[in-house]
Amino acid sequence: MSDIHAVTVPKWGLSMDKGTVAVWHRQPGDRVHKGEDLLDVESDKIANVVECPADGILRRHVAAIGDVLPVGALLGVIADADVPDAKIDALVAEFQANFKPIEAAAGGGPQPELIQVAGKRVRYLALGEGADALLLIHGFGGDLNNWLFNQEPLAQGRTVYAIDLPGHGESDKRLETGGLDEYAACVKGFMDAVGLRAAHLVGHSMGAAVALRIAVDAPARVRSLTLVCPAGLGAEINIDYLRGFAAANSRNQLKPLLVQLFADQGLVNRQLIDDVLKYKRLEGVTEALNRTIAAQFEDGRQRTLLRDVVGVVPAQVIWGAEDRIIPPQQAEGLPAAVPVHRLAGAGHMTHMEAATEVNRLIASFIADIA
Amino acid sequence: MARQISYQQAINEALRQEMERDPTVLVMGEDNAGGEGSPGERDAWGGVLGVTKGLYPQFPDRVLDTPISESGFIGAAIGAAAAGMRPVAELMFVDFMGVCFDQIFNQAAKFKYMFGGKAQTPVVIRTMVGAGLRAAGQHSQMLVNVFTHIPGLKVVCPATPYDAKGLLIQSIRDNDPVIFCEHKMLYGMQGDVPEESYAIPFGEANVVRDGKDVTIVTFGRMVHLCGEAAAELAKAGIQCEVIDLRTTSPLDEDTVLESVGKTGRVVVVDESNPRCSIAADISSLVAQKAFGDLKAPIEMVTAPHTPVPFADSLEDLYIPSPAKIQAAVQRIASYR
Numbered sequence: 148m149s150d151i152h153a154v155t156v157p158k159w160g161l162s163m164d165k166g167t168v169a170v171w172h173r174q175p176g177d178r179v180h181k182g183e184d185l186l187d188v189e190s191d192k193i194a195n196v197v198e199c200p201a202d203g204i205l206r207r208h209v210a211a212i213g214d215v216l217p218v219g220a221l222l223g224v225i226a227d228a229d230v231p232d233a234k235i236d237a238l239v240a241e242f243q244a245n246f247k248p249i250e251a252a253a254g255g256g257p258q259p260e261l262i263q264v265a266g267k268r269v270r271y272l273a274l275g276e277g278a279d280a281l282l283l284i285h286g287f288g289g290d291l292n293n294w295l296f297n298q299e300p301l302a303q304g305r306t307v308y309a310i311d312l313p314g315h316g317e318s319d320k321r322l323e324t325g326g327l328d329e330y331a332a333c334v335k336g337f338m339d340a341v342g343l344r345a346a347h348l349v350g351h352s353m354g355a356a357v358a359l360r361i362a363v364d365a366p367a368r369v370r371s372l373t374l375v376c377p378a379g380l381g382a383e384i385n386i387d388y389l390r391g392f393a394a395a396n397s398r399n400q401l402k403p404l405l406v407q408l409f410a411d412q413g414l415v416n417r418q419l420i421d422d423v424l425k426y427k428r429l430e431g432v433t434e435a436l437n438r439t440i441a442a443q444f445e446d447g448r449q450r451t452l453l454r455d456v457v458g459v460v461p462a463q464v465i466w467g468a469e470d471r472i473i474p475p476q477q478a479e480g481l482p483a484a485v486p487v488h489r490l491a492g493a494g495h496m497t498h499m500e501a502a503t504e505v506n507r508l509i510a511s512f513i514a515d516i517a
Numbered sequence: 518m519a520r521q522i523s524y525q526q527a528i529n530e531a532l533r534q535e536m537e538r539d540p541t542v543l544v545m546g547e548d549n550a551g552g553e554g555s556p557g558e559r560d561a562w563g564g565v566l567g568v569t570k571g572l573y574p575q576f577p578d579r580v581l582d583t584p585i586s587e588s589g590f591i592g593a594a595i596g597a598a599a600a601g602m603r604p605v606a607e608l609m610f611v612d613f614m615g616v617c618f619d620q621i622f623n624q625a626a627k628f629k630y631m632f633g634g635k636a637q638t639p640v641v642i643r644t645m646v647g648a649g650l651r652a653a654g655q656h657s658q659m660l661v662n663v664f665t666h667i668p669g670l671k672v673v674c675p676a677t678p679y680d681a682k683g684l685l686i687q688s689i690r691d692n693d694p695v696i697f698c699e700h701k702m703l704y705g706m707q708g709d710v711p712e713e714s715y716a717i718p719f720g721e722a723n724v725v726r727d728g729k730d731v732t733i734v735t736f737g738r739m740v741h742l743c744g745e746a747a748a749e750l751a752k753a754g755i756q757c758e759v760i761d762l763r764t765t766s767p768l769d770e771d772t773v774l775e776s777v778g779k780t781g782r783v784v785v786v787d788e789s790n791p792r793c794s795i796a797a798d799i800s801s802l803v804a805q806k807a808f809g810d811l812k813a814p815i816e817m818v819t820a821p822h823t824p825v826p827f828a829d830s831l832e833d834l835y836i837p838s839p840a841k842i843q844a845a846v847q848r849i850a851s852y853r
Contacts, residue, residue, distance in 0.1 A: 162519075213752075320713070397721060417727055428683065428715040 151226040151238055152201040156188060158218045160295030161256060161272070163190040164248075165217045168210045172196075177205045179225060182503065186222065192418050195296065197222065198503055204228050206235050217248035259291065259317070264336040267319035271310040271337065275302025279513060280343055283309040284334060286352025286378075287439065288392050290316030290426065293351065296502030301509060308346070310337055312354070314435030321431060325438030327353075327379075327451055331360035338368060347513050349373040351498055352473065353443070359453035362460045371516050372462040373509050376470050376495050378443075379453045381477030386440075386447035388472055393436035398424060410469040410494035458482035463512050465505055467493030486512070519709035525568050527678040527710050528643070528699065531685035532569060532605060534714045536576050539603060542689055543579040544569055545594060546607030546643075550582035565609050566645075566704060591617040591642065595625045595694070598640035603689055610652075611644040611660045611698065625694040626669030637692045641685070646674070647738055647788060648825045648836050649702040657825035657832075659789040661737070662798070664696040665765040671719060672766040674698040676740035678708035680763060683717035690716060700738040720767035724776070728756035731846050732776040734799050735786040736762040739837060743786050746842035755850050765795050773799060774807050781812035782849045786842055791819040813852035816845040 156166045169187040173179050183199040207224040210216055221242050224235055259272040272291050281301055285293045291309035301307050311318035313333050314325070323329055334357060338346065345368045350358035355377030362369045378384065388407055395401045398420050405420060406412040426432060443450055457464075463486045466475040472495040478487045488508055493500040522530070536542045550561045550573050561580065563570025573580040583590035587608055594606035608614060614621070621642070628636040648657040664672045671693050675681040681699070688695040725740060726747050733743045740761045747757035758776050762769065777783050783803050787796035796817040803815055818837045826832050 317711070317713070396718065398724075417724065425679070425711065425715070428717065429711060430714040430716075 150203075150230055151224060151235065152203065153221055153238070153242060154185060154197065154200060154223040154225060156216050156218050156220045156222060157197055158299065159190055159193060159195060160292060161258070162192065163218060165215055166190050168212050168214045168216070168222065169194060170212060171208055173199075173205050175205055175208055179203060179205050188222075192292075192422070193295070194414065194416060195502075199225065201225055206230070206232075207239065209239060219248065220246060261317075262337070262340050264333055264340050267313060267321065267333070268317075269310060269313070269319070269333065269337050269340075270317040271308055271341075272298065273341070274298055274307050275305050277305040279305040279517060280346040281305055281307040281509075281513070282334070282338070282343070282346040282348050283307065284348065284350040284354030284357050285309075285312065285315065286350075286354045286376075287389060288315070288423070288426075288436065289351070289354070292316075292422075293496070294498065297498050297506055297509075300502075300506045305513075308341065308343070310334065312357070314432065314439065316426070320429065320435050322435045322438050325435065325440075325442040327356055327360045327443060328364075329442075330357045331364060334361060335365060335368065344368065345370050347371045347373070347516075349375065349509060350377065351375040352495065353378050353439075355379060356443075356449075356451070356453065359456055360451075362456045363453055366456075366460055369460050371513060372457070372460055373512060374457070374462060374464045375498050375505065376466055376473055376475075377464065377477075378449060378473060379451065380457070380464075380481075381474065382448040382452065383474055383477070384444070384447075384449050385472045386444060389440055389444070393433060393440055396427065401427075407471045408495045410467065410492055410500055414500070454481065458485045461516050463508065464488065465490065465497060465508055467495060467497035467500065469493060470495045470497070520712060521707045522678060522710050523704065524675075524678045524681050524699070524706045524708070525566070525704040527682040527708075528568055528685055529571065530710070531682045531689070532572060533575070535603075535686055535689045536572065536579060538714070539689075540579075541601065542603045542605065543581060543597070544572055544576075544605050544607070545581035545583055545590060547583055547585055547609060549573070549607060550580045564607050566701075568643075568699075568704070569607065587613050588617045588620065592620040592624070594640050594642070595620050595638060598625070598638045598694070599628060599636055603639045603641075605641040605643060605689060608642055608644045610656045611646045612655050612658050614644065614660065614663075621664075621670070621694070621696075622667055626667050629693065630669060638694045639689075639692045641688045641695045641697050643685075643697045643699060645701040646698040647700040647702055648820070648832060649738075651827070651829060651832065652701075653827040654824035659737070659787075659820070661698050661765055662787075662789050662794045665768075665795065665798070666793070669693065670766060671695045671764065672698065673719070673764050674700070674737040675763065676700075676703070676737055676761050678706060678710045680717060680723070680761075682710055683715050684719075684763065686714060687716040687719060691719070698737070702738050717763070719764045720769050721763065722769035722772040723761040723763055724758060724772065725761050726757065726759040728758035728780070730756045730780055731758070731782045731784060731850055732773070732780045733757050733759045733784050733786060733842070733846070734762065734773055735759065736765060736795065737788070739786045739788055742837065742839050743842055746839040746846065749839065750843055750846055753847075755846060757846060762795070770802060770806070773802065777803055777807045778810045781810050782852070783811075784816040784818060784842065784845045784849065786818045786837055788820055788837055790822050791817060792822060794819055813849035816849050818842050818845050
């Protein structure tokens with residue numbers, strides 16, 4: 148059946164157990180190509196595109212708009228034009244007869260864990276097994292769930308850790324200074340605690356500056372750097388966003404800020420805003436964010452630039468062309484050996500908006516180094 | 518995945534965390550410390566439904582048992598608040614509140630105003646509200662509106678475990694008297710609740726579902742019945758926006774008016790009796806401030822103007838149901 152491809156409900160993040168079909172971008176009979184937008188699916192948390200898994204003709208919409216289906220359920224069928232309808236019908240019948248939804252992750256699948264690092268709680272999620280280790284470091288105001296479109300795909304044959312930085316997610320909210328060195332010390336302490344001598348670091352925004360700081364302080368622990376919309380390469384930053392985010396305490400204050408993170412503002416749905424608001428209400432968060440701003444910025448500009456280490460440690464830069472938080476021009480003038488990927492149609496949350504491409508770039512970069 | 522606990526556990530956790538944080542917070546009520554000294558583990562009953570269970574062993578001198586005299590111990594709690602403590606008094610059923618109206622209406626609610634702002638009364642009165650537990654006319658009323666009417670009181674009615682914890686923490690930290698209304702049918706409801714402490718500000722409604730066709734304004738247990746109705750209506754092509762007021766005093770007028778500005782059609786769902794209810798209050802708000810936006814008459818879905826009946830079949834008919842909510846939405850969705 149190599150010429151017939153099933154399109155199924157994807158799993159975005161640990162908590163997703165079902166998805167709702169929001170819209171089909173292609174109709175039965177359309178010629179489709181691998182990687183094209185095929186349909187939009189919404190989980191409780193987020194809406195995203197399901198890409199076409201192969202070239203061919205979209206032969207069936209098995210799921211209709213509005214259908215709520217478990218992860219792994221059949222959405223549609225792609226096959227070459229010469230595959231008879233009967234064979235497609237047989238595949239659909241067989242799939243539906245054998246399909247069993249995966250048990251909800253409760254108690255079953257991998258869960259985030261807590262570990263003590265220098266007397267403070269750090270939450271992390273480890274997925275996959277393999278000699279190569281990746282460590283994903285989120286940005287200002289984010290948490291490990293920011294990698295929900297990346298961590299599982301990258302964990303095929305590798306161990307991928309995602310952590311909540313101090314002051315973020317479900318990690319301890321106490322920060323001493325909020326400076327990059329404090330964040331970097333925590334990440335290094337985390338690597339010690341889980342027995343990770345060295346890792347490929349993938350950092351987003353402030354998380355990229357944290358990765359750069361580790362590369363400067365402890366280059367032996369960094370096998371490579373993937374810097375996604377990074378801080379630390381230039382002075383300019385959208386300080387109004389950062390200050391506004393730290394100060395916002397209602398949905399109406401947060402929404403105009405969060406839409407600046409995405410090229411496609413439709414991705415900022417109520418659930419996303421609610422999740423951020425719930426984080427912001429936690430005791431100690433506002434203070435942690437304000438400390439971070441005070442430590443890392445002066446007169447609205449980034450204090451610490453760490454360009455010199457880029458390329459000394461193997462590094463690549465991935466930047467959404469429509470980033471409205473940190474200007475993509477800051478990737479200019481890096482050593483020629485450092486690949487810079489400018490992704491069209493993606494904003495500051497490039498690893499969410501262009502997840503498939505970002506995952507591909509990370510996987511191939513790491514493979515080249517190995 | 519986030520941790521799930523019940524509405525009842527969320528309330529217990531809020532009390533515990535605030536007692537740990539602030540030594541002036543104390544818990545008092547009937548059987549809150551009662552049962553201590555019984556054989557077995559050293560614990561109290563934790564109130565009639567065990568909501569405060571487990572607090573007594575940790576804070577033996579700040580969990581106080583009271584006699585069956587609401588007028589006495591609510592007055593004591595208000596006095597303790599005026600004297601600098603932050604008491605959380607448990608008054609079993611809101612239906613019993615009548616015997617301490619003077620303490621609540623004439624004393625707690627008036628101190629700040631009548632003493633020129635020099636006194637504050639940071640008391641929380643926790644109480645069970647609502648029908649559905651087969652507890653008849655004196656243990657089932659939804660009297661949120663009665664307290665909302667009184668200036669100087671804040672009135673909270675959480676619909677979920679997450680809101681129960683965050684709103685109770687806010688209630689304890691607030692410097693005004695708060696009537697904290699726990700719906701007895703929600704105690705067992707499970708939901709995601711962070712282990713860390715957090716406070717939800719008062720006067721901020723929660724839009725639990727987005728929609729463009731009809732606005733449903735509600736609070737408390739009715740939030741869930743409205744959600745069920747909205748899910749059914751979505752299948753029929755009617756998109757409802759469901760607003761959970763969370764606090765009826767202060768009231769988040771902006772969220773209501775903004776939504777009505779978008780939909781032009783509103784159903785207010787309130788399990789109280791209809792006269793002088795939150796449903797009537799919201800209806801008047803919309804009629805006064807959003808008349809130009811309205812495309813259809815305002816609908817109210819409430820209990821009838823009768824006591825809560827004891828017969829199961831009648832109690833089921835008494836409480837607004839998803840079917841009644843759907844019917845009200847459909848009446849105005851098709852109104853031209």
